[in-house]
Amino acid sequence: MDKSSPNKAGFIAIVGRPNVGKSTLLNKLIGEKLSAVTPKSQTTRHKILGILNGENLQAIFLDTPGLMTKPKDRLDEMMLNSTSETLRDADLILWIVEPYEVEAMPVQLKESNKEAIVIINKIDLVDKLSLLPLIDGYQKTYNLTEIIPISSKKGYGCDILLEDICQKLPEQSFFYEDDIVSIQTERFFVEELIMEKIYFLYRDEVPYSATVQVEEFKERAKGKDYIRAIIYIERDSQKAILIGEDGRGLRRLGEAARKELERTRGRPLYLELYIKTKKNWRKNEGLLREFGY
C-alpha cells in the first residue's frame, strides 16, 4: 500500500426512483452481483452494502430501495425510512435518473441537504445528442454542477464516475477490512436470489406479496449442501399460482435458483422450497421485523 498519500474512505448512497438502475450500478462498480436486478419496480427492499477497496481508498456503496412517492403499506414506509436514514449517514449521494426528462428531486434527497451527483443512467438507450439539453436542464433546475451520463449495464462512464467519487471522499481511516466486498450474510444473499427469480418468473402482484426466509443452511464436506427456504405470501390464492399446474411453477423456480446458487457458490446444492401464507405480512409490523425488514 502506498504510505505517502492518506487514506480516503466514505459512504456513498445510491438513490432514485424505482427501476432506474441503482442495483445494476452497485453490481457494476463492485464487479460482483451483490444486489438483485429485475425489469420490475421495487426489486430492492433492503439496504445493500458493497465495498470497493483500492490503494488508499475504501468506497462503501449503499444500494437502496427505489423512492416511490406514495407508500402503500407498512413495508413501503419502512423502506422509505431506511433510505432517509442512509441519506443522513452518507458522505456522498448518487442520484440516479433515467435519460428522458428532468425528474423531480426526491423529497428525501432535498431534505438531506447533502452534496449529490446526478447520474443519468441507461444512456445506451438514447441518442447522445439528447443528453445535452437534459444535462443543461438539471443544472438550471437544481443548480447542480455534477452531472455524469453513464450506462450501468454496459459500463460506459463508470470509470469517470469512480474517479469523481474518489476525489470527493473525505480523508479518514477505513471502516472495514480491506479484503471484503460485503457484510451481508450468505443467507441474506440466498433469500435475495430466490426473490429475484420470483420477480422474473411470476407476474402481477405475486412477487410483491412474497418474501423469502432461509430456515436451514447446512454446508457439508461430503455430498450436497442443503438449504431449506420458506416463501411467505399474503393470501392463500397466491399459493396455487406459485405452485403452478402439477407443481411445475415451483419446480421451475427451485431449479432456476439452485442452478445460479450452484454456479456462484461452486458447490452442488439440494434446495428445498416451501410456501406458507402469512396474511397481509406487508402491513404487519411484527411480521416485517421477523422477516428482517
Ligand SMILES: Nc1nc2c(ncn2[C@@H]2O[C@H](COP(=O)(O)OP(=O)(O)OP(=O)(O)O)[C@@H](O)[C@H]2O)c(=O)[nH]1
Ligand atoms: N439498457 C439499460 N438498462 C439498464 C441499465 N441499468 C439498468 N438497466 C435495467 O433496468 C432494470 C432495472 O434495473 P435495477 O438495477 O433492478 O433498478 P433499481 O433502480 O435497482 O430498481 P429497484 O430496486 O426496483 O428500485 C433492469 O431490467 C436492468 O437491466 C442501463 O444502463 N441500460
Ligand SMILES: [Mg+2]
Ligand atoms: Mg434495486
